[in-house]
Amino acid sequence: MDKNFLQTMENRRTHYLLNSECGIEEGQIIDMIDRVMLTTPSAFNGQTTRIALLMGRHHYRLWEIVKHTLSELLSPEATAKTNEKIDRSFLAGCGTVLFFEDMEIVELQKREFPTYAEAMATYSEQTSAMHQFAIWCLLEDMGFGASLQHYNPLIDSRVAEEWALPSSWRLRAQMPFGNPLSTPAPREQHIPIAERRLIFTK
Numbered sequence: 001m002d003k004n005f006l007q008t009m010e011n012r013r014t015h016y017l018l019n020s021e022c023g024i025e026e027g028q029i030i031d032m033i034d035r036v037m038l039t040t041p042s043a044f045n046g047q048t049t050r051i052a053l054l055m056g057r058h059h060y061r062l063w064e065i066v067k068h069t070l071s072e073l074l075s076p077e078a079t080a081k082t083n084e085k086i087d088r089s090f091l092a093g094c095g096t097v098l099f100f101e102d103m104e105i106v107e108l109q110k111r112e113f114p115t116y117a118e119a120m121a122t123y124s125e126q127t128s129a130m131h132q133f134a135i136w137c138l139l140e141d142m143g144f145g146a147s148l149q150h151y152n153p154l155i156d157s158r159v160a161e162e163w164a165l166p167s168s169w170r171l172r173a174q175m176p177f178g179n180p181l182s183t184p185a186p187r188e189q190h191i192p193i194a195e196r197r198l199i200f201t202k
Contacts, residue, residue: 015145093178145180
């Protein structure tokens, strides 16, 4: 990882075309995730984020669950189109990171800090988002392409059952990653930066 963090953020993009070639050892990916979890801040140090790394057959099983779930909701034509996208974009990669929030801890925080009880769910989402962004950036830095997907809550119960997850874990996002096969188009900034920030100095 020879880029600085700002460069890594600038290089982070959404990659939809992947293959399963993985030039990084699984242990390096696990170590990166562990370090993110140990260093990413959380409100009141609640450490509410939970992560499941799916590799190999577990990765493929997740996307089969997604396809099966969607097939029960979509027309045959829409199912075929969706399956094609999943097969080339998500399932084609080498792994998926699942992001959860432990709602048991969130509820505990509500009781421990009643003044902020109404905001705890928001703080939990912010904590999850920071983990998502950090891991996305570091996957980019490792040479992977990734994207952030949200098939929750449609797949929640099947995912929890498949991997025997604690009932308090609430699925928040899925991040498939793999070897990128294309270069994303240049970023489009629809709103000028001057309209998106205020600066107060002297």
